[in-house]
Amino acid sequence: MEIRPLTGAFGAEVLGVDLGSGIGDQQAQAIQMALAENGVLVFREQAFDIDGFEKFALSIGEFGDTPFITPVDGHPNVLRLLREADEQGPLFGSGWHSDWSFQLKPPSATLLYAVDVPEAGGDTAFTSQYLAFESLSESMKSILLGLEGIHSAERSYGPKGTFGRPDPNSSMDIHGDETAVVHQLHPLVRSHPLTGRRSLFVNEVYTVGIEGLTNSESSSLLKFLFEHCKQIDFTCRVRWEPGTLTIWDNRATQHFAINDYFGNRREMYRITLAGEQPVLASS
Numbered sequence: 517m518e519i520r521p522l523t524g525a526f527g528a529e530v531l532g533v534d535l536g537s538g539i540g541d542q543q544a545q546a547i548q549m550a551l552a553e554n555g556v557l558v559f560r561e562q563a564f565d566i567d568g569f570e571k572f573a574l575s576i577g578e579f580g581d582t583p584f585i586t587p588v589d590g591h592p593n594v595l596r597l598l599r600e601a602d603e604q605g606p607l608f609g610s611g612w613h614s615d616w617s618f619q620l621k622p623p624s625a626t627l628l629y630a631v632d633v634p635e636a637g638g639d640t641a642f643t644s645q646y647l648a649f650e651s652l653s654e655s656m657k658s659i660l661l662g663l664e665g666i667h668s669a670e671r672s673y674g675p676k677g678t679f680g681r682p683d684p685n686s687s688m689d690i691h692g693d694e695t696a697v698v699h700q701l702h703p704l705v706r707s708h709p710l711t712g713r714r715s716l717f718v719n720e721v722y723t724v725g726i727e728g729l730t731n732s733e734s735s736s737l738l739k740f741l742f743e744h745c746k747q748i749d750f751t752c753r754v755r756w757e758p759g760t761l762t763i764w765d766n767r768a769t770q771h772f773a774i775n776d777y778f779g780n781r782r783e784m785y786r787i788t789l790a791g792e793q794p795v796l797a798s799s
């Protein structure tokens with residue numbers, strides 16, 4: 517297995533491995549560690565059916581919980597992210613976020629496998645939340661280290677959220693409800709259980725406030741952090757081909773589905789892997 521950096525900042529392509537034919541424990545551990553270090557791993561020309569995709573996912577983790585979206589028939593842990601060429605409603609994933617950060621134990625990682633993609637367009641962009649944290653001043657870091665973010669699915673899946681009502685024109689069955697409005701606290705800075713590196717754990721889709729601050733304090737600080745995370749120097753971008761599998765580490769990255777392919781069809785399969793409750797370890 518060869519690991520080739522995707523950019524000067526983070527992300528890597530992994531060559532010389534056929535994931536569909538099964539991997540051993542040693543390879544699984546190497547992939548888990550490479551993911552924790554690089555944040556994003558891209559594997560090209562992988563051949564999976566849905567059973568094979570689940571089997572590979574289970575070789576590197578356990579399934580996470582997938583709320584608000586009807587999964588593939590007979591495969592409760594697999595989502596089909598489908599956008600037909602003429603669809604125009606809100607695009608799933610098109611906002612900077614870390615998957616399901618409103619859960620008590622947000623997913624450690626997400627696997628996305630491309631089945632049908634536009635010739636150009638429909639890339640996924642990523643930011644490194646390690647770099648976002650490490651590039652802050654020591655004074656700002658020390659302010660953030662004592663704070664907790666308030667995470668909620670309400671803006672996306674609450675009754676008034678982007679996906680709050682079923683859209684009959686959408687190829688995906690996304691059904692928000694009132695359970696989305698609950699709040700979950702997580703440290704603004706978390707330690708990665710495998711690397712020990714600290715990352716900034718905020719995102720503009722699901723982080724709705726900061727515990728203990730006034731609304732004006734928390735919205736100003738969050739606005740700064742959201743902008744800070746999007747700096748081009750902290751990003752990488754994956755261009756998809758049929759058979760590309762990308763895995764991202766939700767503890768150390770955010771991602772954004774780019775909405776630039778109207779007139780083209782895009783079909784992907786997605787699995788999230790279970791994670792732990794985020795903690796900030798003392799250094």
Ligand code: SIN
Nearest residue numbers: 597608609639640773
């Ligand atoms: C997601 O947020 O999981 C979707 C990413 C994508 O479709 O590129």
